Amino acid sequence: MSEFEVSAFLQQLYDDCMDNASAPLDHLGEWTSYKRAQLQRMREYLCLPQLSERYETTPVYTPCNTHTEGDVEVTIYKIEALRALPFAVHVLQTAQPTHDRAVIILQGHDPRGARGAYEPAGEKTLGMELAKRGFTVFVPELIGLGEAKMHHEDGDIGPCESCGEIEPRLLNCGFHLLGIRVFEAMKTIDFALRQRGIRRIAAYGMSGGGHVCNYLGALDERIDQVIISGYVNLYRTSTHDRTHCICNYVPGQLHLGESYAVTSLMAPEKKLFLMSGLQDTTFPVEGSKEAFSYVEKVYRGLQATERFSSLLFEGGHEIKVDPVCDYLEGKS
Numbered sequence: 165m166s167e168f169e170v171s172a173f174l175q176q177l178y179d180d181c182m183d184n185a186s187a188p189l190d191h192l193g194e195w196t197s198y199k200r201a202q203l204q205r206m207r208e209y210l211c212l213p214q215l216s217e218r219y220e221t222t223p224v225y226t227p228c229n230t231h232t233e234g235d236v237e238v239t240i241y242k243i244e245a246l247r248a249l250p251f252a253v254h255v256l257q258t259a260q261p262t263h264d265r266a267v268i269i270l271q272g273h274d275p276r277g278a279r280g281a282y283e284p285a286g287e288k289t290l291g292m293e294l295a296k297r298g299f300t301v302f303v304p305e306l307i308g309l310g311e312a313k314m315h316h317e318d319g320d321i322g323p324c325e326s327c328g329e330i331e332p333r334l335l336n337c338g339f340h341l342l343g344i345r346v347f348e349a350m351k352t353i354d355f356a357l358r359q360r361g362i363r364r365i366a367a368y369g370m371s372g373g374g375h376v377c378n379y380l381g382a383l384d385e386r387i388d389q390v391i392i393s394g395y396v397n398l399y400r401t402s403t404h405d406r407t408h409c410i411c412n413y414v415p416g417q418l419h420l421g422e423s424y425a426v427t428s429l430m431a432p433e434k435k436l437f438l439m440s441g442l443q444d445t446t447f448p449v450e451g452s453k454e455a456f457s458y459v460e461k462v463y464r465g466l467q468a469t470e471r472f473s474s475l476l477f478e479g480g481h482e483i484k485v486d487p488v489c490d491y492l493e494g495k496s
């Protein structure tokens with residue numbers, strides 16, 4: 165090992181971030197003002213004010229195409245809400261949805277993009293199962309994923325290669341993928357509420373989509389239930405322990421504290437369900453256990469224990485369909 169290797173310096177930076185961040189459990193007695201200040205800092209780290217001021221436009225919603233799969237109708241809308249960045253939202257529902265709650269699904273690095281929420285046909289997928297059970301489902305195709313990539317003459321590239329291509333260009337301009345993804349998710353909720361008559365909305369995020377959902381769930385007051393799978397962990401045991409896709413790294417993110425400090429800001433109002441696979445090697449279970457335990461203490465400290473639940477399931481870094489559907493139906 166060279167005496168000039170840099171690991172000790174990186175560890176020092178991480179430790180400094182943790183030492184200087186204010187931990188949620190230290191602020192339960194002044195939660196409202198603490199939370200307000202943390203959310204304001206979060207908006208700034210995500211560049212949401214700049215995105216809104218410089219690039220937000222009056223939204224235009226255009227249905228592009230519709231097909232049916234069994235009893236479920238799938239309509240793809242083009243949403244124009246950020247100048248020069250139209251994005252697709254795939255909407256799934258039966259002719260007669262039985263729930264007034266909609267679910268926004270935030271996909272991770274699924275090579276199929278938003279379609280991965282309901283394809284291949286015939287397999288049990290989360291989006292399709294929720295639609296069959298009577299929910300209206302919104303799946304935005306977030307920047308860098310699915311079709312929302314830079315143009316390539318040779319065809320498609322993988323999701324992480326796409327993140328690796330777009331992220332450096334955004335960083336040079338003072339933006340990043342996570343902030344734009346959170347903004348797109350918020351614009352999807354605008355669409356759901358204004359155009360589709362939705363009254364209540366839950367958010368589900370998996371893996372990289374869980375990263376988006378962690379922030380979206382904390383920031384967006386219109387969401388009343390949040391489910392995150394395969395993401396909530398510690399930076400120390402996941403993205404700082406091994407190298408993940410570049411979109412996991414956000415300038416200044418650790419100034420807010422460990423990952424669970426963001427998750428904790430959903431307390432006490434929002435119902436929160438955290439999931440992770442016992443054999444997940446991407447976000448290892450020991451880190452998930454520590455993070456889940458911390459967030460649970462925050463909920464308990466705010467007398468909202470009944471709004472928090474978690475599940476460690478047999479499996480790896482994967483979507484478990486039935487526990488999510490059962491939870492949203494109030495069966496678990």
Ligand SMILES: [Zn+2]
Nearest residue numbers: 324327409411
């Ligand atoms: Zn990525």
